[in-house]
Amino acid sequence: MTMTTDQNTPAPALDIDALSVSFATDGGTLHALKDVSFSVPKGRITGIVGESGCGKSTLINAILGLLADNGEVTGGAIRLGESADITKLTPRQMRDLRGLQISTVFQDPMGALNPVLSVGKQMRDIQYRSNLSKREKDARSVEMLRQVRIPDPEKRLTQYPHEFSGGMKQRVAIAMALMMRPQLLIADEPTTALDATLEVATIELLKELQQEIGCAVLFISHHLGVIAELCDDMIVMYAGEVVEQGSVRQIFRNPSHPYTRALLDCDPARLHERVKHLPTIPGTLPDLRNRPKGCVFQARCALAKPECGQPVTSVEVTPGHIARCIRTNEVTA
Numbered sequence: 001m002t003m004t005t006d007q008n009t010p011a012p013a014l015d016i017d018a019l020s021v022s023f024a025t026d027g028g029t030l031h032a033l034k035d036v037s038f039s040v041p042k043g044r045i046t047g048i049v050g051e052s053g054c055g056k057s058t059l060i061n062a063i064l065g066l067l068a069d070n071g072e073v074t075g076g077a078i079r080l081g082e083s084a085d086i087t088k089l090t091p092r093q094m095r096d097l098r099g100l101q102i103s104t105v106f107q108d109p110m111g112a113l114n115p116v117l118s119v120g121k122q123m124r125d126i127q128y129r130s131n132l133s134k135r136e137k138d139a140r141s142v143e144m145l146r147q148v149r150i151p152d153p154e155k156r157l158t159q160y161p162h163e164f165s166g167g168m169k170q171r172v173a174i175a176m177a178l179m180m181r182p183q184l185l186i187a188d189e190p191t192t193a194l195d196a197t198l199e200v201a202t203i204e205l206l207k208e209l210q211q212e213i214g215c216a217v218l219f220i221s222h223h224l225g226v227i228a229e230l231c232d233d234m235i236v237m238y239a240g241e242v243v244e245q246g247s248v249r250q251i252f253r254n255p256s257h258p259y260t261r262a263l264l265d266c267d268p269a270r271l272h273e274r275v276k277h278l279p280t281i282p283g284t285l286p287d288l289r290n291r292p293k294g295c296v297f298q299a300r301c302a303l304a305k306p307e308c309g310q311p312v313t314s315v316e317v318t319p320g321h322i323a324r325c326i327r328t329n330e331v332t333a
């Protein structure tokens with residue numbers, strides 16, 4: 001079940017439809033994503049949360065066409081705007097898409113920056129498909145650096161990445177990611193390595209730029225406060241499935257899957273008292289080589305009952321707010 005769309009919802013920039021991904025391993029086939037469906041409308045920011053191992057990286061890599069050699073899309077489709085299923089593109093077509101229509105920002109900005117080239121050269125190189133002259137490309141780069149609040153951008157163009165602080169490097173990486181005005185920006189924990197003040201500033205900046213460019217953003221974070229601050233919509237993933245999706249407001253006000261409820265209970269920002277050890281959700285993820293027949297969360301769920309061992313369908317809690325649980329009305333905020 002995907003989210004209900006109404007006439008006010010913009011067309012999707014990214015549409016993931018029943019996506020399944022498996023990895024061949026020595027111990028058998030590992031089903032890392034199963035029937036994942038959601039879309040990110042144009043001009044909106046969708047956050048993805050879930051514990052380590054829930055399939056966030058696999059999802060990003062599937063969108064980027066960068067799954068490991070032992071990985072395979074075994075079902076479903078990924079569409080970008082009006083495009084046909086991009087999982088069927090050739091590696092070359094996928095490379096073009098990555099440069100032009102899908103951009104990425106990761107936790108470590110040095111993944112995007114080449115230490116031996118000046119920032120100006122790297123920003124020109126990104127514009128290799130444009131017909132602008134060198135001078136015009138530099139002018140665009142200066143403008144972009146100004147937008148990400150790098151002081152003295154003309155001089156900064158001539159400098160190398162090591163001459164920038166950590167926060168500035170991440171802002172340069174954001175400038176480079178948005179330079180070609182992509183349809184979709186994938187931001188994977190982009191503020192996790194920054195201190196709290198820089199994190200807030202970077203989030204404000206991302207939001208401002210996203211609104212100006214109008215691209216869709218898929219924002220991955222462990223930090224629920226950041227999701228609440230930045231995102232319009234959110235997806236909660238568990239063991240390779242989307243267990244809950246809706247607007248940030250709907251999910252924070254009325255978490256309707258027991259896993260979401262448990263995640264919120266473990267969020268340090270929401271604990272009422274200081275505690276010595278942060279709470280964690282008891283138990284571990286199921287074996288993805290041998291997925292449970294019914295609900296994937298049943299073994300860790302305080303509300304589980306025998307029916308949870310049967311295949312579960314999603315329930316629309318309120319329009320656009322969906323949870324894959326048969327006991328949604330017993331989950332309390």
Ligand SMILES: Nc1ncnc2c1ncn2[C@@H]1O[C@H](COP(=O)(O)OP(=O)(O)OP(=O)(O)O)[C@@H](O)[C@H]1O
Pocket residue numbers: 023024025030032050051052053054055056057058059068070071288
């Ligand atoms: N190349 C691979 N071969 C085998 N299994 C893999 C491979 N890549 C990922 N997996 C498995 O797929 C599942 C999902 O992993 P994934 O890295 O997507 O999770 P994640 O949510 O991104 O976790 P993290 O936040 O720790 O990166 C895990 O069980 C992982 O062990």
